Amino acid sequence: MTATLTAPPAAPAVAVRVVPAPGAERIRALAERAGLEPGADECASAGTVTVIVAADTERALRVPRTPGPVLFVCDAVSPEGRRRVLRAGAVVIGAAELTEDSLLRAVHRAAHPHPSIPYPELSGVLSTGIRPHGLPTPGTPALTARQTSVLRLMAEGHGNADIALLLGCSEHTVKNVIYELMTRLQARNRAHAVAHAVRHGLV
Structure with missing residues (x-):
């Protein structure tokens, strides 16, 4: 008897749209190297994660954004700022801990929210x-x-x-x-x- 192995379905592709700001080019380059698809610059479509780069979470939360998943990349992330971002339904990552791998994980967390943290x-x-x-x-x-x-x-x-x-x-x-x-x-x-x-x- 021969067993048939079925490969698990691949994770759906996630596109990212990086809002223009100082430091945004670095995020775009990392996203490209991580294999993330570029989203349209003008607006975010369904399934596109909007990436907002700012000095801290206070400034990031004030940036106008379109509906849909959001990832904040901030130079400074305080516990209270992280708490406010979570309550806003977004994901935040510190610029100092940013790598291709951490960006990829953060984008997928934003695109596919999970009940636990x-x-x-x-x-x-x-x-x-x-x-x-x-x-x-x-x-x-x-x-x-x-x-x-x-x-x-x-x-x-x-x-x-x-x-x-x-x-x-x-x-x-x-x-x-x-x-x-x-x-x-x-x-x-x-x-x-x-x-x-x-x-x-x-x-």
Whole structure:
């Protein structure tokens, strides 16, 4: 008996449109070397990732953009700036960490959003704690102080036993809090719960 092996379907091609700005030529060159298709300069079509180059996320978020996936390339990316970009539904990468490979990964993340957030980015978002103006998105359920504490420890990779030890409560209590979190945020798993909370300003 002969088995037939079927190759997995190739990932759909992604086009990038780089908004004219200082440093944009470098991004275009990297995109070309990475095998990304150039998008039309005038406007973004469906499936085209618009790349916006700026000194920081504050300036990047002020650049007018067309609907569709967006990738920001910024010289400076603060935790609060990263948080705001995530809440805007975009992806950001620091200019210093830019390579063909990292650009390719960032473009594909922008083009094909996933419910969870990569750990390095999530860690950067949560590293400074809650900011005074970090208000939840309207219509999003608020979390209690205990739920927020558990969520932050989940984001740092702690298991239920560690969380119970750090918060001075029982593991049973932690399990109940996580269950309440999942229900309140309508999350499918722990990573989805953390991603949802970050994107909606709950942490």
